[in-house]
Amino acid sequence: MGAVRGDKLIGSPPLIQWGVAARPFPGQTVSGDLHVVRPFPDGVLVVVIDGLGHGYDAAAAAKTVSAALEGHAHEPPISQLRRSHEESRKTRGVVMSVASFNAPDGTMTWIGVGNVEGMLLRPDADGRTTRKREKGLITRAGVVGYQLPTLRETEISVNWGDNLIFTTDGISGGFMEHLTLSDPPQQIADRILERHGKATDDALVLVARYLGGAP
Ligand SMILES: [Mn+2]
Numbered sequence: 001m002g003a004v005r006g007d008k009l010i011g012s013p014p015l016i017q018w019g020v021a022a023r024p025f026p027g028q029t030v031s032g033d034l035h036v037v038r039p040f041p042d043g044v045l046v047v048v049i050d051g052l053g054h055g056y057d058a059a060a061a062a063k064t065v066s067a068a069l070e071g072h073a074h075e076p077p078i079s080q081l082r083r084s085h086e087e088s089r090k091t092r093g094v095v096m097s098v099a100s101f102n103a104p105d106g107t108m109t110w111i112g113v114g115n116v117e118g119m120l121l122r123p124d125a126d127g128r129t130t131r132k133r134e135k136g137l138i139t140r141a142g143v144v145g146y147q148l149p150t151l152r153e154t155e156i157s158v159n160w161g162d163n164l165i166f167t168t169d170g171i172s173g174g175f176m177e178h179l180t181l182s183d184p185p186q187q188i189a190d191r192i193l194e195r196h197g198k199a200t201d202d203a204l205v206l207v208a209r210y211l212g213g214a215p
Contacts, residue, residue: 007186010039014211015103018046019186021193022204025054025170032058032094033168033204036066040074042103046208047080048116048166049096052143054202061091061145076100077111077153081144088145096144097137097166101158103212108164111153112139120156121163123181134176160213163188170203172196185209 007019016037024031032051037044049065051058068087069080077098088094095114102109110118118137135156140149163181165188175196179188185207197203 007184008037010037010044011103011211015039016044016046016101016208016210017185018206018208019184019189020204020206021186021189023193023197023202025202026199028055028202030056030059031202031204032062033170033202034059034062034066035166035204035206036069037206037208038069038073043074044101044208045069045073045080046099046101046164046166046206047096048168048204048206049094050114050116050168050170050202050204051094052092057092058202061088061094064088064091065094065096065144077109078151081111081113081148081151085144085148091145093143093145095142097139099137099164099166099208101210101212106157106159106213107155108158108210109153109155110137111151112137113142113144113149113151114139115169117167119165119176120158121165121176121179121181122159123161123163158210158212160211160215162210164206164208164210165192166204166206167192168202168204170198170201171205172198
């Protein structure tokens with residue numbers, strides 16, 4: 001699986017514009033890092049899954065979880081995690097983070113188990129970002145399919161133009177310094193993978209820009 005090209009719009013009028021860039025552990029043909037983006041009435045579910053390790057067993061675990069999410073996009077993130085946990089008990093397990101945009105409320109609810117990192121970035125007028133305008137997802141240690149921590153989701157308000165970025169641990173930190181948030185989400189994702197993808201793991205970065213609310 002190579003990098004997926006092109007920005008995608010979800011909703012009419014669009015609720016998010018998003019892009020994803022991903023590649024497997026060098027030498028592998030499959031990746032254990034997967035994403036799920038699914039609309040539901042008045043919202044969008046965004047999930048990034050990292051199957052433990054890499055190779056076929058990691059990919060199988062991640063696929064089991066992505067299948068478990070199908071048809072349930074409207075449910076709260078905690079329910080997504082519980083279902084993922086039950087359905088993936090026979091796999092080696094995954095870490096994952098889940099975000100659910102709710103357009104009528106102008107909110108995003110998110111939760112993470114393990115180390116898929118999440119950030120919500122609000123651009124400055126010049127399209128850049130500052131630490132002041134960054135909110136990070138607080139994830140809890142655990143493995144979905146093996147051991148779930150106490151689950152507590154967080155709800156935050158979102159504004160037009162906010163960018164949600166999910167990265168697996170195949171992406172090294174520090175990419176914040178190079179971001180231009182006025183770029184299209186796909187371009188941002190491609191650049192992060194290019195500059196910060198590690199050669200030692202599967203890698204995936206997803207960028208979703210919220211287009212609900214007034215600009
Ligand atoms: Mn990984």
